[in-house]
Amino acid sequence: MTAPDLTESSARKALLRLEGILNKIFGNDLNPLYYLGALGFCFFWVLVVSGVYLYGFYRTGIELSYPSVEYITNEQWYLGGVMRSLHRYAADALVVVMVLHLLREFILGRYRGARWFSWVTGIPLIWLIYTSGINGYWMPWDKLAQYATVATMEWLDWLPIFSGPLSQSFISQEVLNDRFFSLISFSHATIPLFVLFFLWIHILRISYPVVNPRRKLVVGVLLAMLVLALVKPALSQGPADMGIEPRNIGIDWFYLFIYPLLDVWSAGQVWALVIGISLLLGVLPWLPSRFKQIPVAEVNLKYCSGCGFCVADCPYEAVVMKPRSDGMHFTEEAVVVPDRCVSCGICAGSCPSSTPFRSEANYVSGIEMPSLPISGLRAAMMNDLAKLTGDARVMVFGCDNAADIGKLRSAGVAVMSLPCTAMLPPSFIEYALREHQVDGVFITGCRESDCYHRMGGLWTEQRLAAKREPRLRGRTEHGRIRQFWASSADFRGLTQELESFRATLRDQAE
Amino acid sequence: MVKPLQYISQGLFYALFMGVIGYFSTLPPYTHLQPDETLIKLSFRHAGEIAGACRERTPEEMAKLPVYQRKGGTKVCPRGRSDVIVELELDGKQLYHEILRPTGLAHSSNSNIYRRIPVKAGVHTLKGRLSDRSDGVFNYTHEETITLAAGRIMVIDFKAATGGFIFRNKNVTLGQ
Numbered sequence: 001m002t003a004p005d006l007t008e009s010s011a012r013k014a015l016l017r018l019e020g021i022l023n024k025i026f027g028n029d030l031n032p033l034y035y036l037g038a039l040g041f042c043f044f045w046v047l048v049v050s051g052v053y054l055y056g057f058y059r060t061g062i063e064l065s066y067p068s069v070e071y072i073t074n075e076q077w078y079l080g081g082v083m084r085s086l087h088r089y090a091a092d093a094l095v096v097v098m099v100l101h102l103l104r105e106f107i108l109g110r111y112r113g114a115r116w117f118s119w120v121t122g123i124p125l126i127w128l129i130y131t132s133g134i135n136g137y138w139m140p141w142d143k144l145a146q147y148a149t150v151a152t153m154e155w156l157d158w159l160p161i162f163s164g165p166l167s168q169s170f171i172s173q174e175v176l177n178d179r180f181f182s183l184i185s186f187s188h189a190t191i192p193l194f195v196l197f198f199l200w201i202h203i204l205r206i207s208y209p210v211v212n213p214r215r216k217l218v219v220g221v222l223l224a225m226l227v228l229a230l231v232k233p234a235l236s237q238g239p240a241d242m243g244i245e246p247r248n249i250g251i252d253w254f255y256l257f258i259y260p261l262l263d264v265w266s267a268g269q270v271w272a273l274v275i276g277i278s279l280l281l282g283v284l285p286w287l288p289s290r291f292k293q294i295p296v297a298e299v300n301l302k303y304c305s306g307c308g309f310c311v312a313d314c315p316y317e318a319v320v321m322k323p324r325s326d327g328m329h330f331t332e333e334a335v336v337v338p339d340r341c342v343s344c345g346i347c348a349g350s351c352p353s354s355t356p357f358r359s360e361a362n363y364v365s366g367i368e369m370p371s372l373p374i375s376g377l378r379a380a381m382m383n384d385l386a387k388l389t390g391d392a393r394v395m396v397f398g399c400d401n402a403a404d405i406g407k408l409r410s411a412g413v414a415v416m417s418l419p420c421t422a423m424l425p426p427s428f429i430e431y432a433l434r435e436h437q438v439d440g441v442f443i444t445g446c447r448e449s450d451c452y453h454r455m456g457g458l459w460t461e462q463r464l465a466a467k468r469e470p471r472l473r474g475r476t477e478h479g480r481i482r483q484f485w486a487s488s489a490d491f492r493g494l495t496q497e498l499e500s501f502r503a504t505l506r507d508q509a510e
Numbered sequence: 511m512v513k514p515l516q517y518i519s520q521g522l523f524y525a526l527f528m529g530v531i532g533y534f535s536t537l538p539p540y541t542h543l544q545p546d547e548t549l550i551k552l553s554f555r556h557a558g559e560i561a562g563a564c565r566e567r568t569p570e571e572m573a574k575l576p577v578y579q580r581k582g583g584t585k586v587c588p589r590g591r592s593d594v595i596v597e598l599e600l601d602g603k604q605l606y607h608e609i610l611r612p613t614g615l616a617h618s619s620n621s622n623i624y625r626r627i628p629v630k631a632g633v634h635t636l637k638g639r640l641s642d643r644s645d646g647v648f649n650y651t652h653e654e655t656i657t658l659a660a661g662r663i664m665v666i667d668f669k670a671a672t673g674g675f676i677f678r679n680k681n682v683t684l685g686q
Contacts, residue, residue: 025519032523092531147542157624163613164555165624171553171665172678224524232532247543247661250536260540 011107016489019450026217028448028485035213036101039221041199042213043097046090046222048192050083055189058139060181062173065141066239073235085229088252091133093225095254098129106284108452113293114205114316114342116285121202123281128198132191133255138184146240147249151259158267173242205340207317208455294419295370296341299334301325303353304366306332309469310347313422315454316340319347319367334367344453345369345423349463352470355427356381357435374425377416381428384414385436391509392439392502395432397424399445401452403486403494412502414438421445422456426463426472433480439505440480442498448485457485479508543628548658550598550605550627550636554668555620558592558612558642592644594621598666599637600629631660638666638675650674 015033022031032039057080059068072080102122105111111119137148153166169175203209212218237250251259261270297310297319310319311334318340321332334347348354348368356378365374385395390412398405399421409415418424421443429441443460451457461483462468472481482501486494543549564587572580591612598606610621621642633655640650650668652675658664665678 022523025516025523027516032527088535089528089531092535093527096527096531154624154626164620164622165553167624168553168555168622171551171624171667172663220520220524221527224528228528228532234535243663245543245549245661245663247545248539248541251540252536253534254531260542263542 009107013489015104015107016487019447020487020489023447028450030214030217031449032213032217032221033100033104034449035210035217036097036104037203038210038213039097039217040094040101041211042218042221043090043094044192044195044199046086046225047094050087050090051188051192053083054080054087055185058185060185061178062141062176062181065139065181066236069140069142069236073233077233081233082226082229085232085234086225087136088234089225089228091136092252092254093221094129095133098126102126102281109291110452112285112289112291114318114340117205117340118202119285120282121198121204123278125195125198125202127278128191128195130255132188132195135184135188135191137252137255139181139188140236141181141240142236142238143240143246144237144249144251146242147246147251148256148259151262155258155262155267155270158271170242176242205317206454207315294343294372296338296343297336297345297347297367298370299336299367300364301328301333303364304330304333305352306330306334307352307469308332308334309350309352310334310367312469313346313350313455313459315344315346315451315456316342318342336367342453343369344420344456345372345418346420346453346456346459348372348374349420349423349425350459350470351425354425354470356425356431357427369419369423372419372423377418378428378431381414381416381432382436384416385432385438388412388414388438392505394440394442394498394502394505395436395438396442396444396498397421397428398443399452399456402446403444403488403491405444405494407491408495408498413498420451420453420456422451422453422459422463424460426470429464429481430473430476433476439509440482440501442501443481443483444486444494446485447487447490450487480505543661546631546660547628548631548660549663550629550658550666551625551663552596552598552606552627552666553624554666555622556594556640556642556668556670557620558594559644560587561590561592561617561644562588564588589616589618591618591621592642593646594623595641595646595648596623596668597639597648598627599639601635605629605636629658631658631662633657636677638668638677640668640674642670652677 019031019033022033026032028034054072057068057072059065069084073084074081105119134148134152138145150167150170153170156162157165157167169177169180203211258270258274306321306324308321311321318337319334320337322335324330324333326333348365351366351368354365354368354374361375363375368374381395388411393412396405396408396413396415398415398417400417400419405415405417424443432438432441445457445460446452448457459468463470464472464481464483466472466474482497484494484497564585567584567586572584593612594610596606596608596610597604606625606627608623610623611617612621613619635653635655637651637653639648641648643649654677656664656677656679667676667678668674669676
């Protein structure tokens with residue numbers, strides 16, 4: 001199975017606990033930790049809008065930049081000043097959600113296997129966002145800008161790629177050139193274009209990427225940021241003077257934390273640190289771990305009708321439709337892109353030929369996981385169901401990445417854990433209820449809005465509500481089915497819900 | 511969780527999130543230079559003397575040269591330049607010493623230096639010495655009594671054409 005390598009680490013437990021608290025506060029559909037990437041996009045757009053406005057008033061030049069920013073901040077405080085503050089705080093918030101996003105994906109083990117692509121393409125994004133942010137701090141040409149500029153040049157000078165020290169261009173007011181301000185102004189407009197480009201690359205191999213957080217969350221965040229902008233507006237720290245060293249500076253620790261380090265370590269050591277961290281992040285997906293991915297999905301053309309359900313359901317664009325190659329009368333066939341497949345099995349759950357109502361013992365589905373064939377799952381389920389005794393007999397379907405349902409097994413409860421709950425074809429539920437006369441089917445998996453494989457919980461809900469193919473047939477008794485989403489941190493709640501379900505089934509039987 | 515409590519908790523969460531952002535966007539302040547310190551920045555580009563002596567080519571050597579190269583005359587000099595050695599002394603104690611290699615693949619270009627040197631503020635005697643000769647003898651020297659005010663930047667430049675070291679001390683200009 002595709003268990004993450006840090007399944008029960010204390011960091012994961014702590015994260016799940018924190019997310020559980022936020023689920024209570026916001027509800028699963030608004031939990032900010034489930035929208036860290038999307039919030040990053042949101043802050044990026046705030047930066048674009050506020051930045052375009054500020055650009056309209058910004059002047060490039062040694063004597064022009066500082067007064068133009070002061071004009072925006074003070075004369076136009078009601079709009080320009082607010083825009084400047086929103087620009088500053090959105091930039092900071094972007095770093096916060098970016099770091100949290102990275103940490104969360106790391107803790108949950110969502111960076112290995114086919115997910116390496118999104119992980120690795122996130123690294124240049126970090127560099128670009130930091131470059132753009134530090135570049136932005138030069139623009140007001142106040143004392144902070146002076147400090148950040150000179151420190152950056154001193155840091156860059158360590159690299160043996162320049163013909164002479166860059167710092168010499170900032171040694172005094174006299175040698176400073178107006179073109180520097182044109183350059184930083186241009187780069188502050190250009191680098192975000194590269195950020196946008198890499199954001200596109202970053203989500204390229206993801207189906208249905210969530211690039212917009214829920215509207216309520218956006219409203220909440222923007223309102224909070226607006227309040228902060230009014231309560232603590234972003235201000236300059238006095239005009240830069242190359243003859244006076246900025247001594248006591250209010251630095252933005254989100255972006256400029258590296259500069260104090262330059263006063264303690266050598267420039268080479270700080271370069272070694274940032275390049276070392278980048279390289280470590282870059283190789284992380286391939287470092288040895290307990291992570292084992294089961295063999296990727298395979299298409300069995302004989303049973304593939306080219307319906308495209310698997311393509312629609314794959315969360316990683318790992319299944320594509322191509323012209324039919326076997327001469328059958330269907331126009332297209334499904335083709336798996338192995339490098340993108342995370343072995344979640346969602347495609348197998350979406351295939352109409354995965355129905356257990358087929359007569360052959362070792363039937364083959366149009367697309368399935370070679371190590372977990374659908375006919376094998378049916379056999380295993382039948383075997384388990386045959387052993388059930390007592391009343392309120394329940395078949396539990398769960399997910400390897402959520403609560404451990406193996407502990408729920410009892411005389412009246414059979415369990416089947418899948419790589420993802422959405423690997424379960426809805427027809428299995430009907431099959432268990434109708435053919436094997438179990439009293440109920442209990443479906444569980446990762447917390448709502450937090451599927452380890454991204455879309456599994458949502459697809460399962462939609463299939464069961466007959467809103468998505470393959471649908472659970474209308475004649476199935478929905479009163480005998482219960483869904484409950486639970487992570488490993490919610491096991492107690494899961495047990496209680498299962499008992500409550502069984503009690504309901506007993507009541508129904510009476 | 512009941513709705514009103516949920517809304518209050520959400521408000522607190524947003525306040526905490528923005529509080530963290532608002533705080534760390536400028537605080538805690540960073541003391542880049544101690545209150546009693548000032549900064550000397552040593553910064554210049556200077557090409558050392560040609561390393562080695564020039565010589566006359568022999569007639570045989572001239573004959574071997576392509577015709578267009580003979581127009582340059584018979585004199586041939588090495589491309590490489592000497593290291594530039596720079597030293598600073600503050601109140602008789604060595605403050606800085608560096609041997610600057612010429613840049614360029616053939617070590618034929620400028621020797622560059624940029625260094626920031628924090629020192630205690632006050633009145634000091636500052637002496638600069640520089641050698642651009644292959645024998646390492648200091649052929650440029652400059653000494654001045656300077657007043658360094660806290661937080662100010664004094665730039666030490668070097669231009670051979672104007673006689674060598676230039677101490678640009680804004681402290682003096684401002685009368686501080």
